[in-house]
Amino acid sequence: MKSIFDTVSFDCSRHVTKSYSTSFSAAVKMLAPKIRQDIYNIYGFVRFADEIVDTFHDYNKEELFANFEKDLEDALKNKISLNPILNSFQHTVHRYAIPQWMIDSFMKSMKLDLHKTTYKSFDEYNEYIYGSADVVGLMCLKVFVDGDDKKFEELEHAAMRLGSAFQKVNFLRDLKTDFEDLNRTYFPNTDLSRLDEQSKNEIIREIEADFEAGYKGIVKLPLEAKFGVYTAYIYYKKLLSKLKKTPSLEIKNTRIRVPDYQKFGLLARCYINYHLNIL
Numbered sequence: 001m002k003s004i005f006d007t008v009s010f011d012c013s014r015h016v017t018k019s020y021s022t023s024f025s026a027a028v029k030m031l032a033p034k035i036r037q038d039i040y041n042i043y044g045f046v047r048f049a050d051e052i053v054d055t056f057h058d059y060n061k062e063e064l065f066a067n068f069e070k071d072l073e074d075a076l077k078n079k080i081s082l083n084p085i086l087n088s089f090q091h092t093v094h095r096y097a098i099p100q101w102m103i104d105s106f107m108k109s110m111k112l113d114l115h116k117t118t119y120k121s122f123d124e125y126n127e128y129i130y131g132s133a134d135v136v137g138l139m140c141l142k143v144f145v146d147g148d149d150k151k152f153e154e155l156e157h158a159a160m161r162l163g164s165a166f167q168k169v170n171f172l173r174d175l176k177t178d179f180e181d182l183n184r185t186y187f188p189n190t191d192l193s194r195l196d197e198q199s200k201n202e203i204i205r206e207i208e209a210d211f212e213a214g215y216k217g218i219v220k221l222p223l224e225a226k227f228g229v230y231t232a233y234i235y236y237k238k239l240l241s242k243l244k245k246t247p248s249l250e251i252k253n254t255r256i257r258v259p260d261y262q263k264f265g266l267l268a269r270c271y272i273n274y275h276l277n278i279l
Helices: 002-020 022-028 033-055 061-078 084-096 100-112 122-145 149-173 175-181 197-218 223-245 248-253 260-275
Strands: none
Touching: 002 022, 002 033, 002 084, 022 033, 022 223, 033 061, 033 084, 033 100, 033 122, 033 223, 061 084, 061 100, 084 122, 100 122, 122 149, 122 223, 149 175, 149 197, 149 223, 175 248, 197 223, 197 248
């Protein structure tokens, strides 16, 4: 039965989310049950595309990505795929009318990671961020507003800025891996081999401005989504705070993380703030 296959596919997307990101998975659990699975479905798709370009170094990544892209096209056209992650994703795409241009923009940025290692201009950098993060925020927003086009337009800018903030925090946190293992530098006009406090603080100010703009949208989200998105926001703000306090030399040499006990404390704080209506 197709329903059994769909259930297995959804389980795969949920398992991918939990396996790859305990923090994001915890935030998704704070969403209303009726939208939770669709965010798992989006994350599973995004994660698999990212894995191809970031980690499968012993394989032909160009061929793998081309096959994934063709399978995605077929899944969207036929409304089914034997790849359970793509089967889950196409379900969410069709359920919430996620437009093709969002998916195309994301895939374009992922494809850049196959070969492009530096972003020398802010135009290039912003275009990459738009495809790799902003449109992912917009896909999620499509789920959150559930067909309310007016609400989507109202929150579109904030969703993009929040997506940008999350992505840039990841860039700063993963600076060592990106630079040493993948030979990538995303931040333009910044020599990561000689990252100093001034350069680090400029990046952090940029991220803080994104967070401020993103928060304005969180408070206007539907109740089904607000707590989960706020939880992710608080976690990433905490991670940025740790990066801000960490010397630039240490950021270049280690991966900064939020310990599990602090994550539980942040979750409790989110719960209290949400239920006291003091977001």
